[in-house]
Amino acid sequence: MEFIKNFILKFDLEPTVAEYLTIFINILFIAIICIVANFITKRVVIRVITHIVTKNKLNWGNMLIERKVFRKLSHLVPAIIINSFSSFFPSYEHLIEKCVIAYIIIVGLWVINSLLDAINDIYQTYEISKEKPIKGFIQVSKIIVFTVGIIIVIANLLDKSPFILLSGIGALSAVLLLVFKDALLGLVAGIQLAANDMVRVGDWIEMPKHGANGDIIDISLNTVKVQNFDKTITMVPSYALTSDSFTNWRGMRSSGGRRIKRALFIDTNSISFCTDEMIERFKTIHFLSDYIIDREHEIAEFNSLHDINRSNPVNGRALTNIGVFRAYISKYLQTHPGINQEMTLMVRQLAPTENGLPIEIYAFTNTVIWTVYETTQADIFDHLFAVAQEFGLQLFQNPSGQDIKAIVDVSKRENLIREMNH
DSSP states (O other), X not given: OHHHHHHHHTXXXXXXXXXXXXXXXXXXXXXXXXXXXXXXXXXXXXXXXXXXXXXXXOHHHHHHHHTTHHHHHTTHHHHHHHHHTGGGOTTTHHHHHHHHHHHHHHHHHHHHHHHHHHHHHHHTTSTHHHHSOOHHHHHHHHHHHHHHXXXXXXXXXXXXXXXXXXXXXGGGHHHHHHHTHHHHHHHHHHHHHHHTTOOOTTOEEEEGGGXXXXXXXXXXSSEEEEEETTSOEEEEETTHHHHSOOEETHHXXXXXXXXXXXXXXXXXXXXXXXXXXXHHHHHTSTTTHHHHHHHHHHHHHHHHHTTOOTTSTXXXXXXXXXXXXXXXXXXXXXTOTTBOTTSOOEEEEOOOBTTBEEEEXXXXXXXXXXXXXXXXXXXXXXXXHHHGGGGTOOBOOOOOHHHHHHHHHHHHHHHHHHHHHO
């Protein structure tokens, strides 16, 4: 400082002007050193680090580079240089040091923020991250770190102890609880979700109250991000998953089978006892031949044992077309390549409704892939819709416009014939 000042005074300048000019030259000198140091750090040191990480194929190193941890860390170099030269300005030395410390703390918070993100990225490369996500805890850590960092910065600038400011925060606890209400609820919910293994990334959940029906793609402190099957994104509050009911389809996916639970509605007017002709025709059906023979023998033995008069079909036991059809469906499903034979499989008759008699299929496919499941289910019912009439059964459906038109046409034709006869 003195050398530069004495050199400037040789040009016959005013002492005050020389003083300010000296300060300016020193500031310019320090700025050039900072720029050069920053350039060397970013262009040389960071490139060397990047090369080492890439060459050794360090996954964690790549995560740190992607989050720019080293680049952000390089911003500390100019601050350290400025702090080293603060003695050049005795009148402002204390102020410079405080500002440099505040800057270093802020850069440190910036680096820690990226470092925590990198830690989350590294953790997500492991399978356990799907079961135990830590993003919520990372966000809580950020809140704590940034809160403490800001308090230290303010305390440094005010020349006060951080503990004095921390003690004053106690009086603002009610306000802080209100401000961070969602964060606190999310933290508690996150702990419950993780401890009870309620949801994982990749789980299919269904939550009609919040319009969510799809796969979880992210679990954070405050929200759970769900990608619906129409590719829209629904944000569900984390605490809603612990306070409201929802369906998690993980169990279905892990079981290896997806349930088919659908009914055929039979017109009750088409249900009847089997005639000898029908029974002979049923014997030619591959799935039914053995069943019909066994049932005929069993029924004949029962009726003979109880001396039942079969001149009236009401007496004793007899085959019905609906019973044979139910047996056919059961045999058909037991040989179907798309049905899981290790899980529950039954064909049951439900209570009759105004739409007819429901014959429900309750079975599981041997895949959980949505498209394959729907194809298997459709193939089964395509076949059953087509073969129902072979058993003398009619499937129920409400009258369509064509049905009503046909009835009207028949009525008109009958009226016309009646008029012609008259």
